[in-house]
Structures are given as structure tokens and as C-alpha cells.
Amino acid sequence: MAVSTIYALSSTSSISTPPKPHSPFSQKHILLFTTTTKKPLSSRRSALISCSAEDKTVVISLAADSGCGKSTFMRRLTSVFGGAAEPPRGGNPDSNTLISDTTTVICLDDYHSLDRTGRKEKGVTALDPRANDFDLMYEQVKALKDGSAVDKPIYNHVSGLLDPPELIKPPKILVIEGLHPMYDERVRDLLDFSIYLDISNEVKFAWKIQRDMAERGHSLESIKASIEARKPDFDAYIDPQKQFADAVIEVLPTQLIPDDNEGKVLRVRLIMKEGVKFFNPVYLFDEGSTISWIPCGRKLTCSYPGIKFSYGPDTYYGHEVSVLEMDGQFDRLDELIYVESHLSNLSTKFYGEVTQQMLKHSDFPGSNNGTGLFQTIVGLKIRDLFEQIVASRAAAPLEAAKV
Ligand SMILES: Nc1ncnc2c1ncn2[C@@H]1O[C@H](COP(=O)(O)OP(=O)(O)OP(=O)(O)O)[C@@H](O)[C@H]1O
């Protein structure tokens, strides 16, 4: 395997490089960018870990705004692979990285090129590409995919500063989660599968209030102000990434309660792109048909406002997709097996695995509704995708030998 030269950009408080001309996003800030100095990563710690083609790291991305359930999703995903996910042993206690036997989850906040003070001085939010170092993100994700360890910076959410880097070794599965995993075309091209969590404004607001008021002591006014301040940049830089995702989990207010403004009951849509290699969309009853199903009755206990599933083909940003929708919430999680038995292409290893996973994490947010259900299903699909990629790589030399 060729040893590539890995460059690290200086992670000082300077504004980083502009989006590439091939980026589909707004170029309006380009004139404001300054050049960052490049220095070879060899001056820092870097190592090439020998790996065969079958071992090559599979890269998955998860994009969402802050407070939209990325950490919860990651906990469900890593649980599918078994083993606990923990921060690097003996490392920075404020590390954002989670490592398990199979997966390493890195948080793209670590590629903020401006620290909290730097952003304040320049008047930019963390969502603004100018506050992030996409060159370094690309170089390091590529290096990991190619089998090289990297010294990844750490953005410390406690201090708001950039801490000394931590060593990340190439895992079997690398998950890059954060605000911009699909923003830069070069990073996008490295992805084996991409997910976008699309939380509607109403729901995002309800979740943020719940967390930031209860757990972080923020006032209602400050939460509203922070959401408003982020919105223009969210619309410009984060939201457009969903068009590139292979799977989108869309979370909306329920349609089962007229004019609901409580935001407790949710309508959740799993939008699955057709034609993605190693990914066969899940379906309800009959693949490709349009189905509406109310499972409440003898086999599924439902209290008001009930549960409604829908499934069917659609288009999303010009792509053919299949959409599975669940509106409402489960009263009894053990009865989920009834719903599971009517879904196909779940990529489970045994009958009832979805229900088992959901029961195992019944205390996670969203376990009684479509957010938990679809996150679990996507986790199983990623395991399947990973296994298929590994199997196809192992088969490739044999096929070549036959020819
Ligand atoms: N499916 C869900 N149903 C209800 N509430 C949820 C759900 N997912 C997340 N939340 C709420 O949102 C909060 C943030 O969730 P989580 O920490 O998973 O998000 P995050 O995107 O990782 O956030 P951040 O990037 O800010 O760390 C949770 O504390 C919870 O209150």
C-alpha cells in the first residue's frame, strides 16, 4: 500500500480555507478567506497501519444540527456491533471520540478552525464553513480510510478551546458525525454510506428546551435566541446536505392530533435512496407498493392518538426513494415484534432483533416512537452494508484469479 503524505493545517484562530469551487454551496464568503499554512503531518505523530483490502476502513457519515439526536443514534449504532463505546483510554477527558471494537466515532466539531473566542471575534457561528477546516477533515478521513493513523485535533466543548490532538487509528468502521460531513465534495466521495437527521424546527425547539433548560440551566429566551441566531447558517450550510444522504430520518409533528402544539407525538419518515450499493431499502408488506397501515387492535395496544404506518415509492431531490413512515407512539415495546414481523429487508440476524435492540435501550430518547425504531433499523442496515463490503472485497481477488 502506498504511503500518502498527510498534511495538517495549523489549527490557530485563523479563518480557514474556503469551500472548494466544486462545492454546491454558496460561494459568497470566498473573498473573506485567508490562506492557512500547510505543514507535513510527519512533524506530528502519524503512523501507517498495515491493512489488507478487506480490512480497509468503511466510512459512514451522520449529519445533523446540534441537539438533534446524533449521540443517541451513535449509541444505538455502536450497540448493534456489540461492546461498549468509550473515549480513548488515558486521553483527554474532554475528547469527543468514542471507540469500540468495531467502530470509531469522531465528532467533526474537532475540525473547528476557530475556537469559541475566535468565532466571536470574527462574528461567525460554528456552522459557517469559515469556522471549520475542511482540508484537514478531508486529509484525515482519507488517511484513516487508507489505513494511516492520524493526529486529530480536539475541540473542547467545556473550555471552547482547541486542545492538543489525539491519535486515531484506522478502525473497521469510521463514523464521522457532526454538522458538515457531506459539505465538502472530497469528503463526500470518501463515504460508503451517509445519513442525515432532519429534525423539523418545531421538534428541534422542543428537544432543545427540554435538554438545555433541564440539563444545562439555560433560559427559554437564551435558547430561542440561540436557535434564531443559528438558523440562517443552518439553512445555508447544514440543511442542503440532506440531498446527498443515502438515508434521511425526518422528524415532524404528528398529523394524528389536529393542530398539535405539544410536540410529544411524532411523525417520523425514513427516506431511503434506491440504487445504493449494498443497501436494500426496508419495506412494509409489499415492495414498491403504496401502503397505509393502522396496526392498532388485538396485537398492538395503542392509546390516543394511535399509530399509523405508511410506505411507498417517492422522489427526493430528484432521486428515487422508498419512504417508510410511522406516526404515533408505542404503548408497549414488547409488542413491537408484531410490527417487525410485517417489515422486510431489515437485515436482522434473527427474528425479533429490532425489538430486542429497542427493548435493550428502552431508556434512550425516542424509544417509543419512529425515531428510535428507524435509528435501530439504520444501525442494522449499516452492519449489513459493512459485512457485504468486507465480503465483496474478500471475493474480489478470487474473482480476478478465475478470470
Ligand atoms: N428521539 C428523540 N426523542 C426525543 N428527544 C430526543 C430524541 N433524540 C434526542 N432527543 C433530545 O435531544 C437531546 C440531544 O440529543 P443528543 O445528545 O443525542 O443530540 P446531539 O445531536 O448529539 O447533540 P449535540 O450535538 O448538541 O451534542 C436529548 O437530551 C434529548 O432531550
Ligand SMILES: O=C(CO)[C@H](O)[C@H](O)COP(=O)(O)O
Ligand atoms: O453546533 C455545535 C456542535 O454540534 C456547537 O455549537 C459548536 O461545536 C460549538 O460548540 P460550543 O457551543 O461548545 O462552543
